[in-house]
Amino acid sequence: VLVTCQDVGQCIKVCLPCAPHRADNRFGEQRALAPFCPAPPYLSPPNTHLFAWLLKHAFIGESYEAGPVVARMSRCWSLLVLLAVAVSGTREDKITYQGAQLLRINITSEEEQDIVRALEDSDDVEAWNGLAANSTSVDVLVLPENKDKVKESLVSSNLTYDVLIQDMEAAIQEENPMPSDEEIAELEGRKGHRMTWQSYHRMQDVHGYLDWLAQSYPKLCSVQTIGNSVEGRPLKVLKISSDKAGSPAIWVDGGIHAREWISPATVTYIINELTENRHTHGDAVQNVDWYILPIVNPDGYEYTHRTDRLWRKNRSNGNSGGRCAGVDLNRNFAYKWGGAGSSHQPCKEIYAGSSGFSEPETSAVSNFVLSKKDQIKAYVTFHSYGQYILYPWGYDRVVPPDYKDLDRVARKAAQAMYKAGGSTYTVGSAATTLYAASGGSDDWAKGSAKIKYTYTIELRDRGYHGFVLPSNYIVPTASEGLAAIKVFAQEVQALK
Ligand SMILES: [Zn+2]
Known part of the structure; x- marks a missing residue:
C-alpha cells in the first residue's frame, strides 16, 4: 500500500x-x-x-x-x-434547535414596520432577512424560551404571522442525510475523491476535490492557497484555464456566510461542470479563465457542521466570544465600510469588524482579486436565500453609472436560470431590491477593484426551508447557478 x-x-x-x-x-x-x-x-x-x-x-x-x-x-x-x-x-457540544421556529411576520403598514424593527432589535428573535422599506414580510427565528412571548406580542399588535418551520431541529436533522462509510469509501475508490451533489460535504471533502482536479487535469486546473482563515484553515482557489492569451477572467466564490450551505454546494457543482463536463458547455466557458473560491469562510462553515448549524459569521474570538464571536465577512470589505445595514456591535449578526479588511479571509480575497483586477471582468458571489440577482450598490439606494448593462445581463441570467430549473429570480440593485448593506464584497468589487459585472446571487428558496434547504435541492438549484454563470461568460467575451 x-x-x-x-x-x-x-x-x-x-x-x-x-x-x-x-x-x-x-x-x-x-x-x-x-x-x-x-x-x-x-x-x-x-x-x-x-x-x-x-x-x-x-x-x-x-x-x-x-x-x-x-x-x-x-x-x-x-x-x-x-x-x-x-x-x-x-470540545463544544452541538447546539440543538429543538422547539425553535421560523416565523414569517406579515407587514402591511409603516406602523407595523416600526413594531417589527423594534422586535428585530430586541434579543427575542433572530432576523433571517433584513427589513427593507417596501418589505411585505420578514422571517425571524424564535427560540423556544421566547416563542410564547413573541407570539403574544405579535397578536396584541395585530400583526399576523405564518410558521414556516415548526421545529428547526427536525428540519436540520432531515436536511442532510449522509451516505454510509461504505458508500463514501466506494466512491473514493472509484472516482478518487469524496465529492457528490447529493449531500452537503465538509470542507475536507471540498478541498480534497480541488486537489484531485489539479492532480487529474494538470493542464487545465491548479490550486492556490491565497491565505488562511482565523483558525488557520486554507483558502483554496481553483484556477481553470485553457491557457489562451488574453482570456478574460471571472471570479466566483461561495460560503462567505457559514450557514448558507447551498452556496459552496452550487459553486463546487459549477466547478464540476467547468472541468469534467467542460466540453458540453461550449466555447464561452472555455475561453474564460476562472478563479473559484468555494469556501470563503471555512471556520464558520466547519462550525455549522460541528456545533451550530445556523452560524453566519467567521470565528474570530471564537474561544471567548460566545454569540458575540465572529465578524460578518460580507460587511467587512473596505468600500463604504461601516455604513447603513452593518453594525459596530460585536454581538450582532451583521457586525462589520473593527475596520475594513480586519479579517484574514476578506483581506486574502481582496489581495488576490486586486492582483488580477485587469483580467477579471465579472465577480459573482453566491449566497442564500430569497432568489435574487443583485448588483451594486448595496450601501445605499443608488446605482452605478453603467447599471443598465448590469441590469440587462442580470435579466438575461434570470431568464437562463428559469429555463434551467424553473425558479423565478428577482433582479435589481441590492439596496433598492433588498435592503442596505455596507461593506459587502460586491460593492468593493465594483467600487474598488473596478470590475464591471459584479453580482450577488441569493439562491433558493424563498423561505419555505430558508437556510436549511434539503440536500435533494442541490442539483436543481446548482443547475440554475450554472446557467447564470454561462451567461456571464458570454458577456465578458462580448466586452473584448
Ligand atoms: Zn449570505
Missing part, C-alpha cells in the same frame, strides 16, 4: 494510505492516474483542529493495517494522551 506520512511536531507521525485511482475518460476507457494521497488537515502548525481530527479518526499504533488512518508515535505517548484529554475537555 502506498502511504503518505507527515510528521506532526516531534512526537507524532500521521500516515494515510493513498487511494488507487482509476477513472473513465470521456471515451469510456479506463485509465490509471496518480494515486490520490490525501493530506491530514492542518498539519502545520499542529493545533487543536488536528488533535480533534486525530481523536476522531486515528488508530494509534505502528501498523497501517489497523485502519484507514494511523497516527504513529515513536516515543511520546504521554503527550498524545495529554492532548487527548485537553481536546476532549474543550
